[in-house]
Amino acid sequence: MDKIKMTTPLVEMDGDEMTRILWKMIKDELLEPFIELNTEYYDLGLEYRNETDDQVTIDSAEATKKYGVAVKCATITPNAARMDEYNLKEMWKSPNGTIRAILDGTVFRAPIIVKGIEPNVKTWTKPITLARHAYGDVYKGTEMKIPGAGKVELVYTAADGTETRELVHEFDGPxxxxxxxxxxxxxxxxxxxxxxxxxxxxxxxWFATKDTISKKYDHTFKDIFQEIYDADYAEAFEAAGLEYFYTLIDDAVA
Structure with a gap:
């Protein structure tokens, strides 16, 4: 049997620990016997990320922007214990966070339906896909340990030098x-x-935020979604018989 030829390279992001073994098995047993693999390889194992000062992660994301498709294996985001275990230069950030920020990525988690494998809930014929915004937030967060009493503020300095301040918290201790x-x-x-x-x-x-508590941050998401739906998608949704529904995140989880 002739192997299938790939015309566009696949970006191959190798990972950590057991995933390296499993990905090699998948290639050796399920892919290479049938496909002439054409990949651009990046080693996202923690040791090589440390060796390259995490530049390899950035390079892999830029390659994905170029070619449009990638396979990424599971990777370690180091904590303090991993710093000592791997003798790291610093506590490198999440590779997923770095890659998603460069790709401005949205994460869709969809169930994989396989013929012959019965789902646990057999009457559930319409699986749910979960979408998550994958830029900013905690992945790009800035953190501080407060040593003692003092004031923390958010400060926005406009291009003309004017400042806007909001009190975060008045600390009376660490x-x-x-x-x-x-x-x-x-x-x-x-x-x-x-x-x-x-x-x-x-x-x-369905789209949900915590806009009742986060009246600026989360509410901005809600407003933008509604604006874009009304302007660009309302007619297409109606023609397709689909519904766009906003609800508080508490209700969505319940």
């Missing part, structure tokens, strides 16, 4: 603080991805 951000460009990209995915897969789209 504590911790974290700052997170997002950008409208990425939120809009996320919204378009969700609406297009729903139309492609013929699935209703």
């Amino acid at each position: 504590g911790i603080v974290q700052g997170v951000h997002n950008v409208e460009k990425s939120i809009r990209s996320f919204a378009h991805s969700c609406f297009k995915y729903a139309l492609d897969t013929k699935q209703d789209l």
